[in-house]
Amino acid sequence: MNRSETREKGYFGEFGGSFVPQSLQEVLDLLEESFLKYKDDDDFNLAYKACLKDFVGRENPLSYAKHLSEDFGGPKIYLKREDLNHTGAHKINNVIGQILLAERMGAHRIIAETGAGQHGVATATACAMFGMDCSIYMGEVDMKRQSLNVFRMELLGAKVIPVTSGQGRLKDAVDAALGDLVENYESTFYLLGSAVGPHPFPSMVKHFQAVSSEESKRQILDKEGQLPAAVFAVTGGGSNAIGAFAHYIDEPSVRLIGVEPEEAATMTEGTPAVIHGFKCLLLQDSEGNPLPTHSIAAGLDYPGIGPEHSQLKTSGRAEYYTVSKKEVLEAFQLLSRKEGIIPALESAHAVALAKNLAHEFTSDQAVIINISGRGDKDVEQVFDMLR
Ligand SMILES: *Cc1c(COP(=O)(O)O)cnc(C)c1O
Secondary structure (H helix, E strand, O other): OOOHHHHOOOOOOOOEEOOOOHHHHHHHHHHHHHHHHHOOHHHHHHHHHHHHHHHHHOOOOEOOOOHHHHHHHHOOOOOOHHHHHOOOEEEEHHHHHHHHHHOOOOEEEEEEEEEHHHHHHHHEEEEEEHHHOOOEEEHHHHHHHOOOHHHHHHHHOOEEEOOOOOOOOHHHHHHHHHHHHHHOOEEOOOOOOOOOOOOOHHHHHHHOOHHHHHHHHHHHHHOOOOOEEEEEOOOOOOOOHHHHHHHOOOOOOOEEEEEEEHOHHHHHOOOEEEEEOOOEOOOEEEOEEEOOOOOOHHHOOOOOOHHHHHHHHHHHHEEEEEOOOOHHHHHHHHHHHHOOOEEEHOOOOOOOOHHHHHHHOOOOOOOOOOOEEEEEHHHHHHHHHOO
């Protein structure tokens, strides 16, 4: 396969692609070749499903939220419980898929980037289970702010490498990890954490996260005998949302609804640009530099968004809205009190928007809210904010 074919395949409308130096492109071409080979391989898929069942704890439930439905006064609300996965969020689905691919490709060493630490912890967890050497790149500033996650990764046997270049944040950690990959690609696999980056990462991450909607579609048909009227999911880089949408994209009766923070409103205010080797909607200043974001949910602090979301928005297939910090804090408490589920602050964004839009649905319709993670990591922060 030559380079131009590869690049065309990585496009979602005008978004996506691969804007990287030739040395990295060669590594990505190898990765694409392996992904295409194994994604439909029976043995590979058996191993993936077995690992999701025995290690991650899938399938996770689609829970009917009776009290929340009553409170919203609109449709029946169902919650897809990615919070019940091992390590407490959806990120592990993608990590397991990619680490199995790394094993098939003969890699002995895994590297990853992390911002808040969630993807780093999920990667370190899987590396411990697979007996792989693990190095996590993390901005020096982020390491100070998330010292407990640094300790978690170290407990799990990973090496956390401080990145001092640039602002010492997530963007610089991605650049450092890409540099490592180019130098060590024969032994090393770069396990990227969201549906972003150059081709084939967005398609690969979607493939492994799509297990969420594969399950929820079966579960909702079983419980309701009909498709959901809508699926709500929060978008940071876009991986939990694209996984929650995947099996409904070709079902025009299902509204696909993405939610973002007012403080990081990529889909609402972003314009097309290239970041980290791919084209997407981006929050940028007049000179084209990425703007800093300030979400209360650390997992949403990314100025870009996956290319497929950029295209789903432009084509009108999916809708994207913002919610305020205040609405998120209310939703965080509401789900805790009404349903006994403390959600991640990220996931509380989706709950907040479902409340705002509940009046657009009727009581004989059902909607799904993707609960991307559990809120234990956020309890102390919310305690401080509410005081
Ligand atoms: C990381 C994270 C997100 C945001 O990442 P996406 O790639 O947009 O899914 C959302 N929810 C939780 C719980 C997370 O840990």
